[in-house]
Amino acid sequence: MVQAANTVTAVRTIGAVTVAIAAVATRDPVLAVAAYLVYWVGDMLDGWTARRMNQETRLGAVFDILADRLCCVLCIIPLLQVRPGMVAPVAVFLLQFVVVDLVLSLSFLRFGLLSPNYFFHVHHGVFRWNWSPAAKATNTSALVLLVLLVPSPWPPLALALAVVVIKVVSLVVVRRLVPVRRNGAES
Structure with missing residues (x-):
C-alpha cells in the first residue's frame, strides 16, 4: 500500500528539483525562491500528512x-x-546539512524512535536545538534568507558556523547517550 505521506514526499521532491533545475537553466531568482518554497511547503505537508x-x-x-x-x-x-x-557560507551550510546533520538526523534510529520528531524522549536539549518547530523552521530558511537579503557574506557565514557548532555539539551529546538495545544488539 502506498502511503499518502510518502507520496507527498516524492511529489514535493520531484517538484522542487524540477523548479530548481529550471532556475539553474534560466538563472531566474524568482524560480530559485519558488524551488525552495515547493521544498519547504512540501516538507511541512508530508510531515503533517503522516501524523494526521x-x-x-x-x-x-x-x-x-x-x-x-x-x-x-x-x-x-x-x-x-x-x-x-x-x-563560503553556502559551502559551510552544505557540509553541515548534507554530512553532519544527516548523521545527526538519522541518529533517531539508534533509539527506537519513529522519527527525529520524537527525540525529546531521549534528550530535550538536542531536540530543542535541532527538531523543535522553531529549530526546524530556521535550520535552512534563516541561511537562505540571509544569502538572499544581506549584501555581505559575513552574517550568513557566522550563522552557518554557529549551526555547525550546534550540530557538532549535538552529535557529541547523542554519541554519549545509551542507545536502546534489542536482543543484545545496539539498534
Whole structure:
C-alpha cells in the first residue's frame, strides 16, 4: 500500500528539483525562491500528512530526511548563481546539512524512535536545538534568507558556523547517550 505521506514526499521532491533545475537553466531568482518554497511547503505537508493519517514510519522518516538533502542541494545552486559572493557560507551550510546533520538526523534510529520528531524522549536539549518547530523552521530558511537579503557574506557565514557548532555539539551529546538495545544488539 502506498502511503499518502510518502507520496507527498516524492511529489514535493520531484517538484522542487524540477523548479530548481529550471532556475539553474534560466538563472531566474524568482524560480530559485519558488524551488525552495515547493521544498519547504512540501516538507511541512508530508510531515503533517503522516501524523494526521497515522502513517508515520521509520522508512518514511528516512525517505524524508534524504529527500530534504537532495532538495536543499539542488535548490541552493540557483541561489549561488544569483549571489556568487555567498559561496563560503553556502559551502559551510552544505557540509553541515548534507554530512553532519544527516548523521545527526538519522541518529533517531539508534533509539527506537519513529522519527527525529520524537527525540525529546531521549534528550530535550538536542531536540530543542535541532527538531523543535522553531529549530526546524530556521535550520535552512534563516541561511537562505540571509544569502538572499544581506549584501555581505559575513552574517550568513557566522550563522552557518554557529549551526555547525550546534550540530557538532549535538552529535557529541547523542554519541554519549545509551542507545536502546534489542536482543543484545545496539539498534
